[in-house]
Amino acid sequence: xxxxxxxxxxFINVWAMLAAFGTYFCMYMFxxxxxxxxxxxxxxxxxxxxxxxxxxxxxxYMVSKFIGIRIVSEVSRAQRGWAILGLxxxxxxxxxxxxxxxxxxxxxxxxxxxxxxxxxxxxxxGNLEGRQSTEALAAGLCASFILAGGVAKTVGQRVIDxxxxxxxxGISDAERxxxxxxxxxxxxxxxxxxxxxxxxxxxxxxxxxxxxxxxPMGSEDRWRVxxxxxxxxxxxxxxxxLMSILRSFRDDFAPEILRGLGANVKAQAYANIDxxxxxxxxxxxxxxVLIRDNLKALQFSFGVSMLGFATTxxxxxxxxxVQPIPPTQLxxxxxxxxxxxxVAVHTTVFERIIACTRDRANVGFLMYxxxxxxxxxxxxxxxMKNQLIGVVDEGMFAMWFLKISAIxxxxxxxxxxxxxxxxxxxxxxxxxxx
Numbered sequence: 001x002x003x004x005x006x007x008x009x010x011f012i013n014v015w016a017m018l019a020a021f022g023t024y025f026c027m028y029m030f031x032x033x034x035x036x037x038x039x040x041x042x043x044x045x046x047x048x049x050x051x052x053x054x055x056x057x058x059x060x061y062m063v064s065k066f067i068g069i070r071i072v073s074e075v076s077r078a079q080r081g082w083a084i085l086g087l088x089x090x091x092x093x094x095x096x097x098x099x100x101x102x103x104x105x106x107x108x109x110x111x112x113x114x115x116x117x118x119x120x121x122x123x124x125x126g127n128l129e130g131r132q133s134t135e136a137l138a139a140g141l142c143a144s145f146i147l148a149g150g151v152a153k154t155v156g157q158r159v160i161d162x163x164x165x166x167x168x169x170g171i172s173d174a175e176r177x178x179x180x181x182x183x184x185x186x187x188x189x190x191x192x193x194x195x196x197x198x199x200x201x202x203x204x205x206x207x208x209x210x211x212x213x214x215x216p217m218g219s220e221d222r223w224r225v226x227x228x229x230x231x232x233x234x235x236x237x238x239x240x241x242l243m244s245i246l247r248s249f250r251d252d253f254a255p256e257i258l259r260g261l262g263a264n265v266k267a268q269a270y271a272n273i274d275x276x277x278x279x280x281x282x283x284x285x286x287x288x289v290l291i292r293d294n295l296k297a298l299q300f301s302f303g304v305s306m307l308g309f310a311t312t313x314x315x316x317x318x319x320x321x322v323q324p325i326p327p328t329q330l331x332x333x334x335x336x337x338x339x340x341x342x343v344a345v346h347t348t349v350f351e352r353i354i355a356c357t358r359d360r361a362n363v364g365f366l367m368y369x370x371x372x373x374x375x376x377x378x379x380x381x382x383x384m385k386n387q388l389i390g391v392v393d394e395g396m397f398a399m400w401f402l403k404i405s406a407i408x409x410x411x412x413x414x415x416x417x418x419x420x421x422x423x424x425x426x427x428x429x430x431x432x433x434x
Contacts, residue, residue: 013133016200017140020124022193023084024141026186027120028148030091031057031113033156033182034098036255037175049103055382056107057114058248062375064118065368072122073217073365080123081198087116087123088190095180106176113179118371121145122364127200129351129363130214131207132289135297138347139286143278146339149251150274155182210292211355214362221360226369229353232422233366236349237373239305239415242408243342244374245381246312249401250335260398263327273328277335281343288348294355295424301348302420306413308340313409316402334405341412345370353423 034057039049075083091113098109128137159178163169169177203211217225226233250257254273284304291297315333319325325333350366 009133012201013137015196016128017137019193019196019200020128020137020141021144023124023144023190023197024121025144025148025151026190026193027088027117028145028152029155029186030088030095030179030183031061031117032149032152032251033159034110034175034179035251035253036153036156037160037178038171039175051382052104052107053110055379056110058375058379058382060111060114061118062114062372062379064115065372065375068119068122068368069222069365069372071119072126072368073222073362075123075126076216077126077202080126081194084120084123084194084197085191087120088187090116092180092183092187095183099177099180118375121371122368124197125346125367126214126362126364127197130203130211132210132292134211134351135289135347136286138351139282139343142285142339142343142346143282146278146281146335146343147274150254150272152182153254155185211294211351212358214354215360217360217362217365222365225359225361225365228359229357229422232353232419233369235415235419235422236345237370239341239412239419240345240370240374241377242412242415243338243345244371245378246405246408247338247342248375248378249381249404250331250338253397253401254331256394257398257401258327258331260394260396260401261327261330273331273335276332277339280336281339284340285343285347288344288352294352297348298352298356298423299420301344301352302416302423305341305344305349305416308337308342308344309409309412309416310337311340312337313406313413316406316409319402337409338405341416356423 035050035054037050039053094109094113094115098106098113101109124141125138128134128141131137156178159181160171160174163174163177163181164171203214285301288297288300288304291300312334315325315330315337319330346367350363353366354361354363
């Protein structure tokens with residue numbers, strides 16, 4: 001009987017990981033392929049079209065994070081699958097409009113594309129939290145966006161090359177239609193993955209005993225959690241702000257950074273770089289599932305976060321003062337250093353905080369509080385970067401990226417220390433959920 005239960009749990013975990021990975025991986029194909037385009041042909045005039053498009057999408061994505069604080073915390077299990085599909089279709093429709101609407105009005109279409117996509121992660125994560133295997137499942141989910149960023153660029157470049165070579169399109173038409181065509185390749189796969197996601201059973205009683213019951217939150221629940229843990233959550237949110245700025249800059253401007261570092265990168269290289277990062281980060285963060293004690297696992301995740309930031313800081317220092325590191329290796333090391341803490345927050349930090357406190361809360365709510373802060377900062381940096389186009393060349397831009405990576409890593413180590421001290425005193429609560 002016991003061996004049968006073990007086999008059943010193993011099957012459920014594998015199914016859940018594949019469903020979550022596949023759903024979010026496919027979502028990225030509706031969001032990121034356009035970032036491989038240059039958008040520097042004549043219709044762009046004297047304004048930075050790519051930077052403006054990225055800013056428009058990120059603003060939409062940021063707004064959805066604020067909206068998601070309520071939606072993700074309140075939505076029921078039965079509504080998640082249909083909600084995800086509806087959001088994807090809205091985003092894909094925006095990409096169709098992006099191809100059809102004349103410049104410069106097509107910029108607004110990228111805002112509409114980002115607006116629904118920012119809510120998808122929380123809906124997917126809601127099916128994974130509150131389980132003894134949550135860290136492993138969430139690590140698999142996070143592996144999807146680590147890998148998908150590079151794959152999306154590769155897909156986008158392949159679509160541009162194909163339409164120009166086989167359909168005779170010019171660069172302008174190829175880049176304008178590329179986001180819609182790239183997303184269309186993944187419509188059927190994401191529908192299948194969402195169906196898989198909807199078949200995941202709820203946490204078992206053993207899961208609830210170990211991690212607490214996760215229920216939808218009301219307004220009073222949300223404010224109580226924020227007031228009670230303001231210092232610790234504030235430190236985590238500050239760290240997440242810095243992580244989001246650096247991670248998103250690295251992803252969205254990878255071609256420019258690599259060229260600024262002197263690399264001539266082919267389409268497949270983006271996926272290869274992020275595949276290495278994905279393997280390193282997934283293994284490191286997934287290991288938290290082996291720690292049953294919630295408080296020890298929480299402190300372990302803070303340690304992993306510090307290790308990640310130390311890796312980024314050390315890598316930049318070695319590159320500057322000891323020995324120049326080849327561009328692709330430099331991007332792998334910085335990416336691994338940034339994604340270690342980024343994924344730790346997604347997989348372990350909020351999951352174990354709730355497991356320790358037994359408060360009426362869910363990971364989606366805490367994640368979206370942090371995400372809204374993170375993307376607010378990233379939008380500000382992207383808008384600032386757009387003002388520097390034509391003044392700062394790619395070489396200088398790459399140098400600035402390394403500088404802010406080092407400064408951000410140093411500041412984040414201090415913030416993680418504050419959060420670690422604040423939550424070190426937590427003990428397993430005996431009170432029931434209110």
